[in-house]
Amino acid sequence: MKLWPFLVLLVTLLSATASLPSEALNVRGHLLKSKTFLSPPIFLRPGSVSNKWYFDIAFPRGHLALKSFNAEVVDERGVPVPLHETYLHHWVAEPYFAVKEAAAAAAAGEAQKRSKGILNRNSGVCKNTLGQYYGLGSETRHTATWVPDPYGIEVGNPEAPPEGYEEKWLLNVHAIDTRGAADKLGCTECRCDLYNVTIDEHGRRIPEDYTGGLYCCYDETRCKVKEGFSDGEVRKVFLRYTVTWLDWSDAVLPVKIYIFDVTDRALLEGKSEPACKVEYQVEACSSENRANNDCVHVQATKQILPRGGDIVFGVAHQHSGGIAASLHGEVAGWHH
Incomplete structure (x- = not known):
């Protein structure tokens, strides 16, 4: 039987873009705040899939410096749900600019001409494909997202939204x-034969050589279950997320967020625009490699940041079958 594992590798870097002011060393002297929120309820029965987008979620307001964003799936009692019962394929969080309600009410005709929202994406390299500020998957629990002092991710700047937006x-x-x-x-792994689907969520036919991936496990689909589970109990779960922040001040050094995709080979192939993917297929191990116990797929790429700075934090995201990920700089001996 052929196995078709999928691996999505993202490395999120926070790169400082300014010189370090002396007062930035006093960031910890400011009041660190933290608050825990719940997503809207997610209803799941055995084998079912939920892949929904929630807008205007509960989130700290004001001009802030984000220090961490940690999340996990919990049940109605607040008890963490194990991955072998609810697999967290991925979650992403990002800011966007929405039309102010007051402006929409005052000029309804003009507001209707505007888009309902403008995504406020990260700084690159894959921002057109992977534009989130935060996002992980099954590795969410126990994965640190802390941005070290004196750095912080600036959000809520009142001067950032276009006029009439917030x-x-x-x-x-x-x-x-x-x-x-x-x-x-x-x-x-979202194998299509287990989900019994031939069209994607937009009504397009799925190619016959597409054996598994996001096209087959979209919202409201259902994976094959054993006898006796078809009418299983519906469970209500939530994504519980805890945000830690500081009020913005001159003591905080702002950082930029960059997301890389290990399958993006544009730079290696001499192309000017990135070719980032959300997923890619790992071919089945050949009989020769299997005989030599050498069934390890290695993917590598090279990226250049749009601007210089210090890398202060990094994290990788990968799915089932992934062994490890590493980030290396051009300076000999430097790696993460």
């Missing part, structure tokens, strides 16, 4: 209920 936040949560799944790994 900053809000959105959240996308992709969760798969694997209780009673006929093939738990196959369900989390």
Whole structure:
């Protein structure tokens, strides 16, 4: 039986873009604040999928310096839900600019001409494909997102939105209920045969050589379950997220967020525009490599930041089958 594992690798870098002021060393002297929120309820039955977008989510307001954003799936009692019951495929959070309600009421005709929202994406390199500020998946629990002092991610700057708009936040949560799944790994890898789908969420026919991926496990689809689980109990879960921040001040050194995709080979191939992907297919191991116990797929790429600075934080995201990820600089011996 051929296995078709999928690996999505993202490295999020926060790169400082200014010199370090002496007063920035006093960031910890400011009041650190933290608050925990819940997403809207997510209803799942055995084998079902939820991949919804939530706009204007609960989020700290004001001109802030974000220090961390941690999340996990919990049930109605606030108890963490294990991954072998609800697989957190991914979640992403990012700001956007929405039309102010007051402005819309005062000039309804003009407001209707405007877009409902303008995404306020990260600084690159893959911002047109992967524009989030925060986002992880099944590795969310126990993965640090702390931005060290004196740095912070600037949000809520009142001068940032276009006139008539205000900053809000959105959240996308992709969760798969694997209780009673006929093939738990196959369900989390979104194998099309287990989801019994031939068209994607936009009504387009899925290519025959597409054996698994996001096209097959979209919102409201259902993975094959064992006998006795078809009418299983509906469970209500939430994404619980905790945001830690400081009020913005001159003591904070702002950073930029960059997301890389290991499959983006544009620079290596001499192309000017990035070619980032959300997913890619790892070919089945050849019989020769299998005989030599050498079934390891290695993917590497090269990227250049749009501007210089200090890298102060990095984290990688990968799915089932991923072994490790590393980031290396051009300076000999430097790696993350």
